[in-house]
Amino acid sequence: MRFRRRTRPARLLLALTLTPLLTGCFASAGEESGDATGERGPRLRVALAFPPAENLSPYGADATILSRLGVTEGLTALDANGSAAPALARSWQREGDRAWLFTLREATFQDGAAVTPARVAAALTHATEARPAPAALSGVTLTAEPAGGDRLRVTTDSPDPVLPLRLAGPALAVLSPKAYDTKGRADPVGTATGPFELTKVTGATAATLDRFDDYWGGLAHASGIDARFIADGTARTNALRTGQVDIAEAIPVAQAATLDAATRRETATTRTTGLQLNTSTGPFKDPKLRAAAREAVDTAALAKGVYESHADTGTGIYGPAVTWAAGKREQPVGRAKPTAPHGTAITLATYDNRPELPEVAQVLKQRLEKAGFAVELEVREYARIESDALAGRFDAFVVARNTLVDTGDPVAVLASDYTCDGGYNLALLCDKDVDRAVAKAERTADTSARQSAALAAEAGILGTDAVVPLVHQRIVTGVGTSVEGVLLDPYERTLVGTGTRR
Incomplete structure (x- = not known):
């Protein structure tokens, strides 16, 4: 059986284990x-x-x-x-x-x-x-x-x-x-x-x-499992607090303190919240205005204020949960000098399934307006906004993206999100230098060399200001005191398994 896709060469980075089943598997x-x-x-x-x-x-x-x-x-x-x-x-x-x-x-x-x-x-x-x-x-x-x-x-x-x-x-x-x-x-x-x-x-x-x-x-x-989809974070928290559910994912940081300490589980994740800027159409096609937007952002204030220190300040596409990145990260290259916005009108959008994101967007709106942009903010449920975001109908989009969710390979998120043929390219970035850097990382087989190539590509992407990393998230999960065996992992792929019980 043969099938072909039309985008980029294979990409993966993390070391493989070719031995029998490991302990600690999520x-x-x-x-x-x-x-x-x-x-x-x-x-x-x-x-x-x-x-x-x-x-x-x-x-x-x-x-x-x-x-x-x-x-x-x-x-x-x-x-x-x-x-x-x-x-x-x-x-x-x-x-x-x-x-x-x-x-x-x-x-x-x-x-x-x-x-x-x-x-x-x-x-x-x-x-x-x-x-x-x-x-x-x-x-x-x-x-x-x-x-x-x-x-x-x-x-x-x-x-x-x-x-x-x-x-x-x-x-x-x-x-x-x-x-x-x-x-x-x-x-x-x-x-x-x-x-x-x-x-x-x-x-x-x-x-x-x-x-x-x-x-x-x-x-x-x-x-068995009775699953309820509750987009409102406060409602999820209340459902756990009142005993209506046994497990509630993605507890809002504003609600975390309302839960007993015994029911809160905090997990460092590979999820980065970033501001994606539309590089294809609209005002942010101008790299100088993208630079102005980046300069307007205070990432430390977001981590401490909006996330109440349940997040780390944005340092790149990969956060601290990607442990190998800290010692290999390169400085962004080729950044344009910012220009004054002079009242440039932009649309900023996000979704409310992750309850911190609307507040993040509101803070960004204030900062961007202080820098000289005129900002219109739009918030919807993710299912109702994804297609518009991918079609480039917004100038800026706040998204929480798990950098290892698709394959476990950090190179994959670069190809998917920041190359000309990327399937989740919210910034609509199409930069030949970036494509070449990502392709080089994809071709590199040696683990250490591939890590270095991935971070070189990250530096090139950050240099375009197509994305402004805001924070690296820690996820709070609500777990009833009678529940055992919940599967919490930094990749957010698992939650319940054979050993989960109450």
Whole structure:
């Protein structure tokens, strides 16, 4: 099965682990002890911040929802160190420069079909043909085919030294043949492989999941999950405080102090909140005005004021959770000198699913107006604003972006967000020097050299002022005192697993 994408060469950075399953893996896999007796524990009640934007399609932003609820999984997963760890594939080995041989574990889809190399190959084919395309496969040409017995061979048209890490992306979940229709759409209801089976979706308000008793990793303790999508952060916090839910993600920092200390869990994440400036149309096509906007921002005040010190001051695209970046970061290159705005009118937008963002935007509005811009502010729910943001209908957009969410590779976010062909290029940046720097990082196989190349590309991107890093977030999760085994990780891919119970 062969499929081709039209963007950039393969990209990945973090070191691979080609050994047996590591301890500390964040994925909801078999190392968590499930309920061996088969008894069904109480259902978990979970409040999520983001309603489905794409009808729970496994290919776009909703893929992370499915991953966090323990519905879907791929061939590999990310461990605590950001390395590739076994999931549906129990081991793998490289064959030359362009091929990898994966050995599958014995597993079953939630509709009863067996997980086989042919079905996994078909699932990967469907994923790469999806629109919107999964960011984890941007620019990659793959051949996936059975290799005899329980083995699957994946071949790339150019060397991809860390392909197993790429396959850990939430959007590359493996679904059964029944999931796919003739128009390329995929339905995860009852067709995934995770410990919890999605059985019902109620629009953008709720989802029902039941324990999947044939899960390869063992029985989950909880008998199921009742998930509610609550965009309002105060409402999520109140739901936890009043005992309506057991777990509430993304507690607003303004609400964190209202929770008992025993119910607050703070996790450093790889998520950076940034101000994306439209470099293609409108006032910020002028690099001097972009520089003026950057100069107007006080990132330390945002971290201390808006985030009440539950965030770190923005230092770059990668934050302190990307631990290797601190010693390798380069200074931005090629920045223009700022010019006075003289009342230049701009539109600034953001979304309210992450409750700090509207306040961040309001503070930015005040700072930009003080610098001489005339600012119109627009705030919507993310599902209602994403398409306009990607189409460049705003001059500036405040977004909280997990720099490792798509593949676990920091180079991937550079290609997706800041190159001419990038699929999530909110700044609409198209700079030949940036493209060359990102392409160089993508081609670099040695881990240390690839890190250096990534930070050289970051310096070039920051030099354009297409993005102003504001803060690096820490996420506060509300967890009921009776709940155990919640999976909190810096990549924000997991939340509940077989060991989560109350």
